[in-house]
Amino acid sequence: MEAKEILRKHIAQTASLTDEQFDYFFSHFKPQSYKKGETLIRPGRAVECEYFVISGCLKAFFVNDEIKTYILQFAMPTWWTSDYGAMYNHTNATITVDCITNAEVLCLASHDREKLCSELHQLEHFFRWRTNRGYVASQKRLLSFMNNDTKARYEELLSLYPQLYNLVPKHLIAAYLGVSRETLSRLYNNHR
Amino acid sequence: MEAKEILRKHIAQTASLTDEQFDYFFSHFKPQSYKKGETLIRPGRAVECEYFVISGCLKAFFVNDEIKTYILQFAMPTWWTSDYGAMYNHTNATITVDCITNAEVLCLASHDREKLCSELHQLEHFFRWRTNRGYVASQKRLLSFMNNDTKARYEELLSLYPQLYNLVPKHLIAAYLGVSRETLSRLYNNHR
DNA sequence: CACATTACGTGACCTAGATCACATAATGCA
DNA sequence: TGCATTATGTGATCTAGGTCACGTAATGTG
Numbered sequence: 001m002e003a004k005e006i007l008r009k010h011i012a013q014t015a016s017l018t019d020e021q022f023d024y025f026f027s028h029f030k031p032q033s034y035k036k037g038e039t040l041i042r043p044g045r046a047v048e049c050e051y052f053v054i055s056g057c058l059k060a061f062f063v064n065d066e067i068k069t070y071i072l073q074f075a076m077p078t079w080w081t082s083d084y085g086a087m088y089n090h091t092n093a094t095i096t097v098d099c100i101t102n103a104e105v106l107c108l109a110s111h112d113r114e115k116l117c118s119e120l121h122q123l124e125h126f127f128r129w130r131t132n133r134g135y136v137a138s139q140k141r142l143l144s145f146m147n148n149d150t151k152a153r154y155e156e157l158l159s160l161y162p163q164l165y166n167l168v169p170k171h172l173i174a175a176y177l178g179v180s181r182e183t184l185s186r187l188y189n190n191h192r
Numbered sequence: 193m194e195a196k197e198i199l200r201k202h203i204a205q206t207a208s209l210t211d212e213q214f215d216y217f218f219s220h221f222k223p224q225s226y227k228k229g230e231t232l233i234r235p236g237r238a239v240e241c242e243y244f245v246i247s248g249c250l251k252a253f254f255v256n257d258e259i260k261t262y263i264l265q266f267a268m269p270t271w272w273t274s275d276y277g278a279m280y281n282h283t284n285a286t287i288t289v290d291c292i293t294n295a296e297v298l299c300l301a302s303h304d305r306e307k308l309c310s311e312l313h314q315l316e317h318f319f320r321w322r323t324n325r326g327y328v329a330s331q332k333r334l335l336s337f338m339n340n341d342t343k344a345r346y347e348e349l350l351s352l353y354p355q356l357y358n359l360v361p362k363h364l365i366a367a368y369l370g371v372s373r374e375t376l377s378r379l380y381n382n383h384r
Numbered sequence: 385c386a387c388a389t390t391a392c393g394t395g396a397c398c399t400a401g402a403t404c405a406c407a408t409a410a411t412g413c414a
Numbered sequence: 415t416g417c418a419t420t421a422t423g424t425g426a427t428c429t430a431g432g433t434c435a436c437g438t439a440a441t442g443t444g
Contacts, residue, residue: 128320
């Protein structure tokens with residue numbers, strides 16, 4: 001399935017657009033290909049756009065002063081990603097988005113999204129719901145952080161996204177769970 | 193300032209409505225008064241509406257099997273609160289919303305919000321941006337959880353909302369930070 | 385193919401914060 | 415005003431997980 005069709009199906013779950021409307025919407029996206037390890041969003045730079053993932057896997061992460069990495073999101077096909085804090089406030093990025101595998105994405109400029117939202121009510125509706133879901137997921141993860149121990153969070157993550165186990169190196173899973181790679185290693189080898 | 197005026201100013205920051213449009217919007221809200229300790233949303237029940245706080249302070253929290261409480265949000269004047277996960281998915285509430293102090297709120301039914309959003313593009317715009325901000329704040333809190341220790345999170349919370357220190361009991365602040373009340377107590381009395 | 389880099393496992397030790405136990409305010413309310 | 419809650423402080427002890435140190439795969443690249 002090609003990029004256009006994937007996006008079409010994705011939108012159709014939340015908003016109904018005519019073919020003409022969708023074509024117009026789609027014409028604002030720039031298809032891009034990235035290789036494993038390439039960086040889409042870099043801290044300190046302006047954030048021009050957000051990305052819709054067609055294939056491959058990206059990660060959005062924060063690196064603190066002690067060079068420790070925390071992964072906010074693994075972005076898989078049909079997921080959206082960006083540094084939304086920076087994008088909405090027009091400030092410089094504080095997080096990085098890069099490729100875990102080779103990836104194809106559709107790039108939508110922030111000002112184009114705002115323009116499209118004001119031109120087409122249905123698109124404003126779509127983006128409202130997309131963010132709703134993100135917000136609820138984020139609250140849920142926060143709760144899981146407070147309530148569950150590492151092992152429970154690890155199992156939760158793998159039951160939600162089984163593909164991750166073979167797709168991404170273990171130290172990145174640790175960085176998503178917010179623990180050291182040593183702890184994660186001990187966890188599933190239960191040496192304790 | 194009365195409730196209507198407070199909501200008017202709040203909306204105006206994000207969306208421009210005519211007086212007629214705002215009156216129509218406002219006519220869907222039910223003003224309600226609650227006393228300290230009263231419950232607005234209860235786990236296991238359906239979630240009919242969301243609340244806009246006019247005065248007082250609410251809390252939205254989760255209670256786990258071991259009766260430990262985790263506070264997701266303190267809701268102060270001009271904040272919105274509900275169990276959004278339950279509301280969006282039409283499932284029963286998993287969190288509780290109750291009053292830390294006596295409070296006045298405006299209650300908006302979920303189906304009215306959806307109706308209003310589809311009738312008035314500007315309102316859909318407003319709710320998109322409100323959720324945007326919530327999403328970004330939630331991501332930021334998640335990051336703070338992973339990156340900062342309890343002391344840093346405590347200071348972050350108080351610098352953001354200094355009123356909280358005198359308004360809410362310390363064990364609720366601990367429940368927001370995700371630590372035991374003993375740990376919080378030791379923290380600001382630095383007996384260590 | 386060889387060498388560099390990255391990924392992963394595991395022991396030893398350390399620390400933040402949990403838990404339990406108890407004491408002492410402070411507050412509400414009959 | 416007096417008693418029952420609720421809020422808070424603090425010691426003693428325990429534990430999940432961090433950090434450091436080292437080793438061995440695995441993978442990539444000239």
